[in-house]
Amino acid sequence: MKKWIALLLAMLTVTALGACQTNKKDDKATEAPAATAAVTEAPTQAPATEAAAVSAQAPAPVDASWFNDAVFVGDSVTLALDYACSGDKTLLGNAQFVCAQSLGYHNALWDLDTEGAVHPTYQGETILSETAAEKTGANKVFVMLGVNDIGTYGADDTMEQAKQLAERILSHTPGVKLYFQSTTPMLADKESGWLNNDKITDFNEQLKTYCAEQGYSFIDVYHQVCDDSGALNPTYCSDPDNQGIHFNTDGCTVWANYLKSTVAQLEAATEAPTQADTQADSSSTDGSSTPEDSSSSSDDGMVEINYYAPDEQ
Numbered sequence: 001m002k003k004w005i006a007l008l009l010a011m012l013t014v015t016a017l018g019a020c021q022t023n024k025k026d027d028k029a030t031e032a033p034a035a036t037a038a039v040t041e042a043p044t045q046a047p048a049t050e051a052a053a054v055s056a057q058a059p060a061p062v063d064a065s066w067f068n069d070a071v072f073v074g075d076s077v078t079l080a081l082d083y084a085c086s087g088d089k090t091l092l093g094n095a096q097f098v099c100a101q102s103l104g105y106h107n108a109l110w111d112l113d114t115e116g117a118v119h120p121t122y123q124g125e126t127i128l129s130e131t132a133a134e135k136t137g138a139n140k141v142f143v144m145l146g147v148n149d150i151g152t153y154g155a156d157d158t159m160e161q162a163k164q165l166a167e168r169i170l171s172h173t174p175g176v177k178l179y180f181q182s183t184t185p186m187l188a189d190k191e192s193g194w195l196n197n198d199k200i201t202d203f204n205e206q207l208k209t210y211c212a213e214q215g216y217s218f219i220d221v222y223h224q225v226c227d228d229s230g231a232l233n234p235t236y237c238s239d240p241d242n243q244g245i246h247f248n249t250d251g252c253t254v255w256a257n258y259l260k261s262t263v264a265q266l267e268a269a270t271e272a273p274t275q276a277d278t279q280a281d282s283s284s285t286d287g288s289s290t291p292e293d294s295s296s297s298s299d300d301g302m303v304e305i306n307y308y309a310p311d312e313q
Helices: 002-055 065-071 077-088 129-136 148-171 197-214 248-273 275-285 291-297
Strands: 070-074 096-099 141-145 175-181 218-220
Touching: 065 070, 065 248, 070 077, 070 129, 077 096, 077 248, 096 129, 129 141, 129 148, 141 148, 148 175, 148 197, 175 197, 197 218, 218 248
Parallel strands: 070 096, 070 141, 141 175, 175 218
Antiparallel strands: none
16 A cells, blocks of 8 residues: 555656646746747838938038129029029029020020020120030039920920920030029919819929930929929919019028929939949059959939019019
């Protein structure tokens, strides 16, 4: 009888020990997800670091003096910018302006003696817009026209005239840098079937494509001064009770600041060395290349301005 009791006690002891081991394993199993969770939280730090790096790489706007050798060709919309800049040199420095009311891509191509011509003047001389850089000595030409063309001639025909103007400017001054600015929007309540923001946008899209094809710079001023509906933001409009297309001081300031920021980005994109250039410079400096270099190369891889023209743009 004693032997059976001893044997029963031994079996109970073994069973108890097994249960303890099982409970320890279960405890460890339930602790594991906490460690896993700690691991999966780590990658959430990367996007913030990457965003900071991208932000640090964004170029600062150019100084206003960058525009000292620039000339702006335009109609009365750009005339408002001219007046703003003449009163505040911190906007675009000593940029020059060759503008005229009612000027457009079409009549800019007319001869000087054409009846009804509205060519701009420079230092008292009536000149053709295509000679703006030649006359002023500018190295950069900023063109904004179209609001006097699109309603009458349509976006397609206006685009053809814009191409001709570009060709003529470069024929006079081949080495000049050409910047086309989008035609700006109008107030929503001033739109009509004749001229509206949809037609202006159609033209701007064509102009953007043309610039990309030709290697000219396209600057989208339109979307810097429009509201959520795509119409001119009333805050920036100087003639809300008239044509609803001209800019006040605030509008001109937004425009000028956008030009400085955009030009900085364009300059950075032009000057940034390619990866291949960087590797070549590194190799020529130390006279050797690492295995990583070889692997990479094998892949080839203003006073308030309320200017407006009652009858003309």
